Amino acid sequence: MSEVIYDVAIVGGGLAGINAALRFSEEGKSVLLIEAADRLGGKLRTDADEDGFVYDHGFQVVFPTYEEIPTDFWKMLGTVPKFSKGAVIAGKGLIDQTHPFQSLMTTGSVFDLIRLLKLNFVSKWSADDHLDTTARAILTQSRFSSKFIDTFFEPFLGGIFLDRSLDFSAVQFLKVWRYLHPQGACLLPQGIQQLPDYLSQQLSKRSSVRIQKDSKVDLIETADGFVQVRSESGSYQSRSVIWAAGYSSSIDLAVPVATYPSQGFKSSECLYFASNRPLVNSKHIVLNPTHGALVNQIAPLTNVSPSYAPPGKHLICATILGTQNAGDDELSKSVIADIQQMGYCEPLEFRRRYTVHQAQLAQEPYFWKSTPPIATHLPGVFLAGEITTSSSINDALKSGRLAAEAALTYLKNK
Ligand SMILES: Cc1cc2nc3c(=O)[nH]c(=O)nc-3n(C[C@H](O)[C@H](O)[C@H](O)COP(=O)(O)OP(=O)(O)OC[C@H]3O[C@@H](n4cnc5c(N)ncnc54)[C@H](O)[C@@H]3O)c2cc1C
The missing domain is CATH 3.90.660.10 (Polyamine Oxidase; Chain A, domain 2)
Structure with missing residues (x-):
């Protein structure tokens, strides 16, 4: 057992874990970031x-x-x-969101292109409180033609959500559209990997942060007001823990996410x-x-x-x-x-x-209602990562920041 007691031990060095470490160390607190792989970045590789x-x-x-x-x-x-906005539909022509009327309209009608413009405005306000349904349902309700849904939305959104059925959450679809349409991708x-590499460089400049790679965590337990973290590189003590390692195979041992079924x-x-x-x-x-x-x-x-x-x-x-x-x-x-x-x-x-x-x-309608909360039933143990929000670079980063802020508040009130 290490003699050092860290203010926080963060498990998982994907975007969520890295951002949690950055936010925590801003306050001058000591941070141990433990990652199972030989590099930080998680899914960004x-x-x-x-x-x-x-x-x-x-x-x-x-x-x-x-x-x-x-x-x-x-x-x-x-x-x-940057990619140009819109897409080429193989064998059919171009859908250009910036200049819809210059597009070749072999995939839909002029009404589809007008509705596409309207969607840009709709997505601005309806991403949060909209009653959820499937993306397909909202596109049909918005009166896009079935030809346009088949030829454009199925492969376009299918590529983003890895699901061509369009049966995923309409709320999530509109949220992604809100980020996508102003400046494209x-x-x-x-x-x-340039993004986590950049963030990791910022982290390595902070003297209060220790990064431990090649070290899988398999147990987290609380005792006497501290949290014990057991990993391949040893056992550590900390005042709080942020689990940013997803629904990993070690869930059964690393208690926090065990109670939440994976979607x-x-x-x-x-x-x-x-x-x-x-x-x-x-x-x-x-x-x-x-x-x-x-x-x-x-x-x-x-x-x-x-x-x-x-x-x-x-x-x-x-x-x-x-x-x-x-x-x-x-x-x-x-x-x-x-x-x-x-x-x-x-x-x-x-x-x-x-x-x-x-x-x-898999982000089905209303999935966001059952994502695990940041606070767990273990005092001082918090969750971060896409599992607490949604699968996106922005949400993973945000979840790390929010978990760090929750843990900082916990330490302040302890
Ligand atoms: C193919 C693909 C395409 C995508 N496309 C986009 C896109 O275009 N735009 C977008 O915004 N998002 C996209 N995403 C989603 C985005 O990449 C993820 O949502 C985000 O990177 C998740 O970050 P995270 O920190 O929550 O989790 P992860 O990146 O999964 O990080 C978890 C970390 O925990 C570590 N770990 C696991 N178990 C343990 C353990 N027991 N002990 C220690 N460490 C452990 C893992 O090794 C990993 O490094 C895509 C994802 C994929 C895979």
Whole structure:
């Protein structure tokens, strides 16, 4: 048992855990951040290979409207590589949210495009108190044509929620739309891990913070006004604990989240292909309108951020919703065949495959009513992370900040 008593031990070094540590250490309190993996960042992970290609573990974008991302991060980046608003519907044309009347309207009618504009205003006010239903129901009630829902919303929202059924929460859909439509979505030049890397750097400058990686926590228990945390690297004592490690396999031992049933998860596959010429000429996401197709959408990464590939090369990411049993060779051939069916015949070289199990929470209507609260039944033990809010970069960061503030208040009143 370590002799040091930390003000807080934070379990899980994803965005929630890192942000909780940042907020806590702002107050000069001592923090121990314990992470099971060999790096911080959790679901925001990027690999780079020896040829100069950059691969995120699953296609992820950041919305510049996310208020929890520090402004200094954007200043450090300078120019932010953004996707163009709207999407290309493979074989059908372009939906441009900025200039809807310039769009090719082969996927819907002029009324759909007007309703799309209206949705931008509706999402501003109705994200919080709206009576929840499914995204499909709200789109139908908003009188979008079934053709437009099929060809645009199914693959577009399907790619965001990893669920093409549109049976997820309308409240969550409108919330995401509110972040998405003002400034669109962007990539980070060095890959999605650039965000946790930046936040971790800020953390490492704080002398009151200790980071312990490669150390899985398997027990949390309270005794004599302190909390004991048992991990692979040893046992620690702290005055409070923030569990930011999700519904992990160690839940049964690490009490706090055990009492909350998981809502279930959505998974995805992401396959990367290189080419000598860009697959498409624009910075739009390319959607696959075909029902039952393998590929849901293609992201032309290097059109948006050339630093995802070495000079002269192009990189795309094809996303499949759910997971596949086929091996890499077989699956990559099927994906190329699908991309050809979508109308793109550029020769593609398969580079990498990432299967992301438990990528996002299944966010069914009213899921937000049953997310675990920050405070647990154990005194001094708090929860953070997407499980307390929703699956998003902004909400994970926010949950960490809120849990830190709850723990700080607890320590003040103790
Ligand atoms: C494929 C994919 C696409 C996504 N797309 C987007 C997107 O485009 N935009 C967006 O805003 N959001 C997106 N998200 C959601 C977003 O990435 C997550 O909601 C967010 O990163 C979750 O952060 P977190 O800190 O709550 O959890 P996590 O990132 O899961 O962090 C939990 C951490 O706890 C650690 N841990 C687990 N058990 C233990 C233990 N017992 N002891 C110690 N450590 C432990 C884990 O190793 C991990 O580092 C996407 C997610 C995925 C996977």
